[in-house]
Amino acid sequence: MSRLGDKLVATQVASLLKKGQVGRHPDGNRLYLVVTGKGRGWWMLRYMAATLSRNGKPLSREMGLGRADPEGVDGYTLAEARDRANDARKLLRGGVDPLAHRDEIATAKRKAKEAARLFKDVAEAFIAGKEAGWQNEKHAAQWRTTLATYVYPTLGDMQVAAIAMEDVKGVLTPIWTTKPETASRVRGRIEAVLDYAEAHNWRQGPNPARWKGNLAFALAPKSKVAKVEHHAALPWSELAGFMATLRQQAGTAARALEFLILTAARTGEVIGARWSEIDMAGAVWTVPADRMKAGKEHRIPLSPQALAVLAPFAKARTEAEEDGFVFPGQFAGKPLSNMSMLKVLERMKRADLTVHGFRSSFRDWGGEATAHPREVIEHALAHQLKDKAEAAYQRGDLFRKRAALMKDWADFCDKAPATVTPLRPDAATA
Incomplete structure (x- = not known):
């Protein structure tokens, strides 16, 4: 170790x-070369902090001035370390703690960097953090598509900390009256x-995209801009005739649509159905929670017609398809496309209908043509009861009652289409 009071020289630093030569080697005026191993060392300045005290006496502090490197390539030379120490001493003479000053600068730089985060980068970070918990793997893609189409052209390259209500209005106004559902989602x-x-301290203040008490004063309510468009549904009284025609259609997609109608299930639930979910003997289809919209397992009683x-399909599957898709797609190991059943409707010249609309047909039939309780029908549709008190008491899944409901529905779908009989033999040619 160098003797206290001695000045270091550049060659000595290189040799140490x-x-x-592990230890603290003084350069004078409280500047030290701290060697921690062969080729490893750093510069350190000791000083008395007048702003910090214990029992009225200033505290001694140690401030790192960077890695030591005789060549100055990957650290600081002796001369550079002395210059950095002198800068710290100037701050001390002005009553400023150099360590606290350095922390303030680092904090300011960090905040400036955070404030400079762009909206699209923050959005991607948000989606990446959320998509693992989203039930539908297409959800993240829908988020990205929506933002890329409507938001990024305006807000994408803006600093997230600078976005104001007028910026959000600029995104929403062009689509607020023409595409109200999309605009609300955006x-x-x-x-x-x-x-x-x-939440990550990248911006501060009220959220400019908040509706209540904010955009509600600047944009018309969605309900006033456009009527809610429901999925086109077949009147329940026409179901029997439709089913008779559907059963004349060949192909997996037609059978999938028939099964969907008989079970009142959603498209994704049907095309994603696997044989491990089906109990043919017990006449039940158990859809796992991760494939249900509500995130809860749903047992569906299977009528004889659904079975x-x-x-x-059960007879045709092989051992290799033991847990394959119930309604396999065109390619091995893939399910039907979510457009396949819509194509069936187009072939039937019923492009006026939607696949999802058959759930409405079932709901209307149950409410208008049967005495089945409303809660049984809602459970069959896997709907969450809106009345929280009612939902709290209705903890079971009403499976036996739903089995009766689904049998009645399947029997109704089997009825022969109604025919019109002329009142007189010659009425048809009159």
């Missing part, structure tokens, strides 16, 4: 580092991204 997604930014639809 090369030999790995607004909610912008709000979620900005909430995420605030009849499945029977040929």
